[in-house]
Amino acid sequence: MTSPSDMKKPDSKKRTFKPATLAIHADDGFDPSGSLAPPIYQTSTFKADTAAEFDAMATGAFHSAFYARYGNPTGDHARRIIAELESADDALLTASGMGAFTTIVMALLASGDHVVAQRVHYGGTIGLLENVMHKFGITTSFVDQTDPAAFEAAIQPNTKLMIVETPTNPVMAITDLRAIADIAQKHGVITLADNTFATPINQRPLEFGIDIVYHSATKYFGGHHDLIAGAIAAKSQHMEKLWRTSLAVGATLNAFDGWLLVRGLRTLKLRVDQHNSNALQLAQALEKHPRVTQVYYPGLENHPQHALAKAQMSGFSGMLSFEIDGDMATANRLIDDLQLVDRAASLGGVHSLIVSPAAMLAAVMTEDDFKARGVSTGLLRLSVGLEDIDDLITDFYEALDGIS
Ligand code: PLP
Numbered sequence: 001m002t003s004p005s006d007m008k009k010p011d012s013k014k015r016t017f018k019p020a021t022l023a024i025h026a027d028d029g030f031d032p033s034g035s036l037a038p039p040i041y042q043t044s045t046f047k048a049d050t051a052a053e054f055d056a057m058a059t060g061a062f063h064s065a066f067y068a069r070y071g072n073p074t075g076d077h078a079r080r081i082i083a084e085l086e087s088a089d090d091a092l093l094t095a096s097g098m099g100a101f102t103t104i105v106m107a108l109l110a111s112g113d114h115v116v117a118q119r120v121h122y123g124g125t126i127g128l129l130e131n132v133m134h135k136f137g138i139t140t141s142f143v144d145q146t147d148p149a150a151f152e153a154a155i156q157p158n159t160k161l162m163i164v165e166t167p168t169n170p171v172m173a174i175t176d177l178r179a180i181a182d183i184a185q186k187h188g189v190i191t192l193a194d195n196t197f198a199t200p201i202n203q204r205p206l207e208f209g210i211d212i213v214y215h216s217a218t219k220y221f222g223g224h225h226d227l228i229a230g231a232i233a234a235k236s237q238h239m240e241k242l243w244r245t246s247l248a249v250g251a252t253l254n255a256f257d258g259w260l261l262v263r264g265l266r267t268l269k270l271r272v273d274q275h276n277s278n279a280l281q282l283a284q285a286l287e288k289h290p291r292v293t294q295v296y297y298p299g300l301e302n303h304p305q306h307a308l309a310k311a312q313m314s315g316f317s318g319m320l321s322f323e324i325d326g327d328m329a330t331a332n333r334l335i336d337d338l339q340l341v342d343r344a345a346s347l348g349g350v351h352s353l354i355v356s357p358a359a360m361l362a363a364v365m366t367e368d369d370f371k372a373r374g375v376s377t378g379l380l381r382l383s384v385g386l387e388d389i390d391d392l393i394t395d396f397y398e399a400l401d402g403i404s
Contacts, residue, residue, distance in 0.1 A: 022271035026084035085200040088233035097216025099251035101231030107245035111137035117163040118145035165194035172299040181209030202315040203273040217335035219348030223264040275318030279384040296321040316381030337399035347383035
């Protein structure tokens with residue numbers, strides 16, 4: 001069958017659009033019926049009219065309308081929008097952010113290869129490298145993300161991949177995208193950036209020379225805490241291999257989550273601008289409260305890498321951390337006393353969410369170990385949502401006053 005997405009309107013006037021427009025119009029004409037919302041192709045398979053067509057569908061490049069593990073036309077609309085937003089040639093959807101990361105490392109690496117990654121990443125990233133890929137003979141050197149020279153010094157003759165994530169928990173540290181891309185290019189190493197926190201509204205790593213970007217699309221792309229998805233955006237030479245690996249490992253996104261993702265993407269610019277604004281205002285307000293000893297937000301002038309953040313980001317995201325002068329019990333009491341902010345994992349959605357990184361790490365390591373990773377008992381990680389900023393500031397001030 002002909003995939004609806006193959007039937008795009010001819011591009012008569014090629015114009016360059018800004019992100020808010022791309023998020024809505026990047027794949028106009030994707031459905032021959034004229035439906036403005038994509039149909040949900042709730043099917044596991046697609047028929048071919050002839051044997052020749054079946055063979056072409058089974059073996060052809062990047063074809064979604066064959067068997068639903070190969071992809072789904074609903075998701076095609078989302079992946080085209082993501083590709084445009086990330087300044088990529090193409091994009092691929094996966095069943096989760098970890099599905100995206102697993103697909104990438106399985107596609108690019110083989111036994112005996114070496115990876116340079118940051119000492120601090122999302123926990124699942126480190127876990128896959130240390131606990132899973134290590135079993136298959138792939139080794140990783142973990143370096144200080146704020147020091148590009150450390151990435152270069154860690155390169156070995158068998159280094160194939162450099163992984164960056166910026167900004168990063170817990171202190172919203174920034175990695176210099178251009179410096180890392182330049183180093184990697186000099187040594188013939190592929191670069192990969194986790195752009196989940198920033199989103200392409202604030203930062204487009206491919207424009208700094210990074211080769212592949214991936215997302216937990218569960219977060220800002222979806223934006224409403226209602227789906228689990230991943231996305232990979234890259235230059236065209238990587239896409240075929242990535243897609244073939246995603247279908248080999250079975251990491252494909254389902255049609256309904258693809259549909260929710262399209263719906264989320266359409267308001268991405270609007271939401272991210274408001275997340276940026278709320279987070280900056282809340283960071284500034286928290287700094288002034290006597291029980292708060294430190295606020296970590298790249299948009300604050302006193303963030304140690306504010307200049308670098310400003311050079312590569314156009315907004316600073318909705319993620320921030322702050323320290324209170326207190327132990328874990330005090331931090332937990334503060335969370336209990338907040339009325340508008342929920343204690344929940346995940347980030348990037350309309351609700352403000354807060355967690356105590358120390359309480360999460362205490363389940364798997366000693367206090368000395370998590371302190372060595374820069375996580376104190378009074379540290380709190382906040383995903384600033386889209387509630388009215390005055391209400392959020394009042395909620396935090398009342399709770400902070402309450403523990404004083
Ligand atoms: N990258 C970052 C920065 C994350 O925060 C997460 C999840 O929290 C992931 C990747 C993994 O994404 P998912 O939970 O969608 O598998």
